[in-house]
Amino acid sequence: MSTLFEPYTLRELTIPNRVWMPPMCQYSAAPEGPETGAPADWHFAHYAARAAGGTGLIIVEATAVSPEGRISPYDLGIWNDTQVEAFRRITRFLVAQGTVPAIQLAHSGRKASTDRPWKGGAPVGTDAYGWRPLGPSPLAFDERHPVPAELSVAEIQEIVRQFADAARRALAAGFEVAELHGAHGYLINEFLSPHSNRRTDAYGGSYENRTRFALEVVDAVREVWPDDKPLFFRISATDWLEEDGWTADDTVRFAAQLHEHGIDLLDVSTGGNASGVRIPVGPGYQVPFAARVKNETPMPVAAVGLITDAEQAEKIVANGEADAVLLGRELLRNPSFARLAARELGADVHVPDQYHRSV
Template identity: 80%
Template sequence: MSALFAPFTLRDLTIPNRIWMAPMCQYSAAPDGPGAGVPGDWHFAHYAARATGGTGLILTEATGVSAEGRISPYDLGIWNDTQVEAFRRITRFLVAQGTTPGIQLAHAGRKASTERPWKGGAPVGADGHGWQPVGPSALPFTERHQVPDELSVEQIQVVVRQFAEAAQRALAAGFEVAEIHGAHGYLINEFLSPHSNHRTDAYGGSWENRTRFALEVVDAVRAVWPDEKPLFFRISATDWLDPAGWTADDTVRFAGALHTHGVDLLDVSSGGNASAASIPTGPGYQVPFAARVKAETPLPVAAVGLITGVEQAEKIVANGEADAVLLGRELLRNPSWARQAAQELGGSVRVPDPYLRSV
């Protein structure tokens, strides 16, 4: 049997295959008003296409736990019931196709309030539907970014509650997997890394203090997320600033803590927290980080980053480097990648009846 097409069980949930869709922002929601953060026709068509293409698990784009937690004014959110109802339309369809629906819960921190990438991605103010970003310290991501307000301890606890409330809404919206976004230089990653966290209180300084906020979020989400449903955590395995930032050694150590606190799988990415970092990209360049976590901790892992080929993906799972692969841009290019991979490898995916003539 193809390793990619073996089912994968976490807690009481069985995901039909190991080909998963990585969260990718679409920047296509209304920026304000009653439709702010609400998934619309674009989002339905986007996720539906990958489900009918055989993808085993689909994780939504980074979904703001608050309006201020969005990366851009055009991102999705899950801070109100209007958003919940719109997400139900998507999750119902994904489940009907045999695909597991997952949501990535996120807070952008100091990298919030930016324009869409095809509009340049620059920070925006109130005249561009923007707002004042926040972070662990008053350190901007780049010179052109706004200086974030440093969160008080009381404000940190508000954000922790927002993650928990967002998880409750995600459950009501029909999601089977929740993923906490702790990567790519967004708020949780900012707290983890000494590059962006210069606090001197209980949330800064030592490794234990810098991981405190992340673990509080995990505990708050796990407390409201059902025991039978899995919880993921996405991490940047390194800032690519060794030894001045968050490192691969930190990630291995932290994976053990996440496992103890009820996380079921680590989604292993890298970078995003230091604009000047030099990142040696190439096919599967982040897979060794996932493989190390899998080898040195009890936590299952998913690998992501320039995974494009069918044989490449099959070897990653078959060789035990990761339990699953997360495809990003490749699924933007080819929504039916999983179905085509099944044909090449002799695997099996559910094909919708109207598409049976294509098999």
């Protein structure tokens, strides 16, 4: 029997297998007009292909809780009802294929208002649909990015409300899981790390103050998200800095708190909050961070980071390093990874009737 293809239950939701798709921005939404931020044909085809390929859970890419929360003008958003209706087309199809639809709710903070990666990813101004980014402190991410506007306490509280409103809309759009984006140098991560948070009020300084915003977001979303549905949190387990950064020890401590506040699974990644750092990238390089959280806290975890083949994924789950694996680049290369991995491991996975001749 394959552990990778055993069902997994969180709260009252059962996910058919442990092969999951992480959020990966497609930068393919309309930048202006009534369809701004709404998923289009590209998004439907992209997610539908992975669902038809047997993926157990698909987390739709970082979806902004407000227009200024987008990474680029071409990102998805869920701040209005037009966007909700467009998402329903995707969630209906995923459910029909036996895939659990999830969505990552996000605010990009100081790394907002950039061009698409294949256009260089540089910050853009108002002449290219851009805006001034926001952040916990007036510190630019790097020399290319502008200094963000420092958020007031009232503005922080408004963003907390925006996350809750986005969760309500995600539920209306048919999503079964919501994930809060607390990783990769975006707004929640910026508050967590002393590298990017230099505030001297109740939202900065001590560990307790730096985690305040994140926990307020969690509490606000958990209040509106149904008790029978799971809530995930994506974290960068380390800034990869030798000092003055968020650390693996902080992550373990915070994971236990998140669990107490109603987070059901920690999606463990790393990096993204400090420019120019050296990251020892290699197969499964982030898995040890997930394994440590799983071993030292009651929090279930999903592992990411160059997980590329069935045997590797099977070992991670079977050895108890993680409860599930999230495959990013590999699912971009191969939408049917889950079906092929199941065949290799002697397991069963959903196959659409139209594809039975491929089994």
